[in-house]
Amino acid sequence: MRNRLVLLAALAATALLAVVPTATANNSADALAGPRCVKAGVTFLVQNGLLRDAALTQIDYDTIDSDGGGTAGLINTDLPAGSYLPLGTVIRLHFTNPELFDWCA
Amino acid sequence: MEAQPNELTSRLAVPEDIPALTALMDAAIAELQRAYLDDAQIDSSRAIMGIDTQLIEDGTYFVVESGPEIAGCGGWSRRATLYGGNRTPGRDANLLDPAVDPARVRAMYTHPAHARRGVGRLILSLCEAAAAAEGFTRLSLMSTLSGEPLYTAYGFQALERLDDATGGAPVPIVRMEKSIVAETALGASGPRMAG
Numbered sequence: 049m050r051n052r053l054v055l056l057a058a059l060a061a062t063a064l065l066a067v068v069p070t071a072t073a074n075n076s077a078d079a080l081a082g083p084r085c086v087k088a089g090v091t092f093l094v095q096n097g098l099l100r101d102a103a104l105t106q107i108d109y110d111t112i113d114s115d116g117g118g119t120a121g122l123i124n125t126d127l128p129a130g131s132y133l134p135l136g137t138v139i140r141l142h143f144t145n146p147e148l149f150d151w152c153a
Numbered sequence: 154m155e156a157q158p159n160e161l162t163s164r165l166a167v168p169e170d171i172p173a174l175t176a177l178m179d180a181a182i183a184e185l186q187r188a189y190l191d192d193a194q195i196d197s198s199r200a201i202m203g204i205d206t207q208l209i210e211d212g213t214y215f216v217v218e219s220g221p222e223i224a225g226c227g228g229w230s231r232r233a234t235l236y237g238g239n240r241t242p243g244r245d246a247n248l249l250d251p252a253v254d255p256a257r258v259r260a261m262y263t264h265p266a267h268a269r270r271g272v273g274r275l276i277l278s279l280c281e282a283a284a285a286a287e288g289f290t291r292l293s294l295m296s297t298l299s300g301e302p303l304y305t306a307y308g309f310q311a312l313e314r315l316d317d318a319t320g321g322a323p324v325p326i327v328r329m330e331k332s333i334v335a336e337t338a339l340g341a342s343g344p345r346m347a348g
């Protein structure tokens with residue numbers, strides 16, 4: 049039950065992030081930015097042997113975020129502990145909020 | 154990262170897997186559809202299901218293993234064929250345009266002994282990541298009735314319900330689609346099939 053609540057909290061946080069409009073997401077001139085961003089993220093997961101864990105929702109993304117919400121982490125926001133996000137959610141954020149991901153810079 | 158015994162692992166399928174994958178598909182077709190189809194429909198469904206070696210050749214077909222056993226398989230495609238095996242009529246190998254077309258999720262099967270352990274969801278996640286990295290923003294598939302709950306839980310929406318009588322008895326199938334870039338439903342996974 050606790051894990052479920054943590055996950056729901058994490059999802060709520062990321063859902064809020066997803067609806068924040070960004071200049072990059074709205075730039076239709078660069079339609080390939082999203083796929084490039086996803087590709088970079090998938091490459092990171094593959095190179096670190098994490099793709100399977102990500103696909104099984106077994107990665108706590110809080111362990112690679114910036115905590116303070118700055119740019120000191122691989123994910124540039126402060127996620128709650130136990131942010132085991134579905135890979136589909138993470139992929140969606142690569143399209144809507146690429147600024148969150150270090151590998152999309 | 155080392156997988157624990159009986160943990161699910163994934164890799165791309167290779168031609169040497171074809172005999173084992175064919176046997177797995179036969180078992181899945183025969184057993185996992187029993188709650189939804191009668192015997193005639195199960196026999197008929199073999200005409201519109203089965204292995205599609207084009208997916209293996211394209212490097213878009215995954216094998217999921219649990220220890221030494223193949224627990225399931227499934228993949229995605231940048232080609233127009235929506236469902237069916239090598240012998241299914243109406244195949245279309247034309248390449249899709251990621252800007253306008255949905256990528257296909259194809260040939261999802263779980264071995265009955267590994268049912269309801271997350272095999273299907275693992276494959277779907279791998280397919281979604283791979284298709285998104287190639288620029289696709291939507292996924293589409295043709296589902297069996299037994300597969301529909303999994304795909305619905307994963308965020309797919311039913312668009313069209315059809316009967317395919319290619320193999321004789323009409324087999325109910327459901328065309329489904331999911332956005333990669335928009336919010337989708339979350340839910341439990343389960344072992345199911347897609348064409």
